[in-house]
Each structure stands twice: as structure tokens, then as C-alpha cells.
Amino acid sequence: MWDPQVAALAEHFRVVRYDTRGHGRSPVPDGPHSIDDLVDDAVALLDRLGVERAHFVGLSLGGMTGMRLAAREPDRVDRLALLCTGAAMPPASNWTDRAATVRGGGTGVIAQAVVSRWFTESLRGQSPDRIASFEAMVAATPAEGYAGCCEVIAEMDLTGDLPSIRARTLVLAGEDDPAAPPSMMAALAEHIPDAELLVVPQSAHLANVEQPETVTEALVQHLTAD
Numbered sequence: 630m631w632d633p634q635v636a637a638l639a640e641h642f643r644v645v646r647y648d649t650r651g652h653g654r655s656p657v658p659d660g661p662h663s664i665d666d667l668v669d670d671a672v673a674l675l676d677r678l679g680v681e682r683a684h685f686v687g688l689s690l691g692g693m694t695g696m697r698l699a700a701r702e703p704d705r706v707d708r709l710a711l712l713c714t715g716a717a718m719p720p721a722s723n724w725t726d727r728a729a730t731v732r733g734g735g736t737g738v739i740a741q742a743v744v745s746r747w748f749t750e751s752l753r754g755q756s757p758d759r760i761a762s763f764e765a766m767v768a769a770t771p772a773e774g775y776a777g778c779c780e781v782i783a784e785m786d787l788t789g790d791l792p793s794i795r796a797r798t799l800v801l802a803g804e805d806d807p808a809a810p811p812s813m814m815a816a817l818a819e820h821i822p823d824a825e826l827l828v829v830p831q832s833a834h835l836a837n838v839e840q841p842e843t844v845t846e847a848l849v850q851h852l853t854a855d
């Protein structure tokens with residue numbers, strides 16, 4: 630997911646990417662899981678790598694992990710970048726219904742609908758092969774891993790954490806993101822004390838993929854600024 634940014638970030642930083650539990654090449658532990666479990670995973674990874682303090686960049690569920698990490702473990706987070714995410718995503722039934730659907734039929738049955746919210750209609754029309762590769766990625770995600778993370782979002786409300794985030798924070802929204810619209814992102818920027826909001830035009834939920842130059846430049850600027 631971060632392929633478009635990694636080379637530019639690696640010019641400045643040691644870059645570590647990881648798959649959230651239940652996704653990609655990470656294990657699918659028994660649930661139920663909570664946002665604190667996802668934070669425990671991030672802290673365990675930092676500990677394993679001997680990293681005391683890091684910048685954290687997260688999109689969607691990764692951003693939720695970043696918010697909770699920065700609020701719960703303020704000494705471990707230097708700067709924070711939150712992309713296309715929210716402190717809560719009600720109603721919970723959207724997520725518990727989705728969990729039930731994938732447990733019943735696998736992630737393949739939702740792949741097309743999910744990815745249709747990740748990119749604008751314009752990109753979907755121009756790059757069907759790219760869209761197909763993201764649909765394949767969703768369809769390859771273990772059903773239990775995906776469902777367990779849907780339940781994390783269903784249960785999660787980080788609204789009370791926002792004022793205690795000390796990290797300087799970039800809040801980056803996709804202008805056309807139906808999942809985390811700019812109004813939701815503006816609320817994050819309003820309640821996190823040292824936050825700046827950037828709305829990226831012509832992008833939906835995966836703004837970093839659809840507008841890679843704009844997002845990479847914003848991240849490098851945010852993470853390297855004095």
C-alpha cells in the first residue's frame with residue numbers, strides 16, 4: 630500500500646512497513662481484538678527493532694492505530710501522520726455486518742464494493758488493471774483476519790484520546806473519500822492540539838495511491854520540517 634511513498638521516505642528515514650494482524654503476511658491470532666491489541670503489535674515491533682521513538686504514518690485502520698499509539702504511548706511517537714481515517718466510524722452494525730458477510734462467504738465477496746470506495750470513479754475508469762490488483766489483495770486477505778479488524782473498528786471510539794495526542798500531526802484527507810470524508814478529518818485536526826489539515830483533491834480513500842506525488846511531498850515536508 631505504501632509502495633508509492635517508500636523510496637522518497639527512505640531518502641530521509643529508516644522505513645518500516647508492517648501488515649496489521651490478520652492481513653497480508655502477518656498472523657491471524659484468535660480474536661476478539663481491540664485497538665489496544667493493534668497498538669501492542671506496533672509497540673512490540675518497535676521493541677523488537679530496538680526503536681525507542683518513531684514517526685508513525687497510518688491510513689484508515691493504520692491511522693486509528695496511530696492515534697491510539699500516540700495517546701497511550703506518547704514517548705514512542707515523534708510525529709504523526711493520519712491519512713483517511715477517523716476516531717470512530719459508526720454505526721457499528723456496518724462493521725459487524727461486514728464481518729458476518731466475510732465469515733460467511735470470504736473476502737472475495739466484498740472486494741469489489743470495498744475497492745470502489747478506495748479510488749475515484751475517474752481512476753477506476755482509467756486503470757482497471759490497478760483496481761483489479763487491489764481487489765485481488767482484498768480477496769487474498771484471510772476472512773477471519775479481515776472480520777476481526779472490522780470488529781475492532783465497530784468497538785472503537787478514540788474521540789476522548791484526541792486532546793491528549795502530543796505529537797505534531799498531519800491530518801490528510803482525500804477530497805472524495807466516502808469512508809473518511811474531509812469533515813471527519815477536520816474534526817481530528819480540530820481536537821488534536823498540534824494538527825494541520827490537508828485535503829488532497831481528486832482522491833478517495835487511498836489518497837496516497839491516487840495522488841502519490843502530492844501525498845509523498847506532504848509527508849516528507851511534515852516529517853522533516855524543523
Ligand SMILES: O=C(O)CC1=CCC(=O)O1
Binds near residue numbers: 689743809
Ligand atoms: O475499506 C473501507 O471500507 C474503508 C475503511 C474505513 C476504515 C477502514 O479501515 O477501511
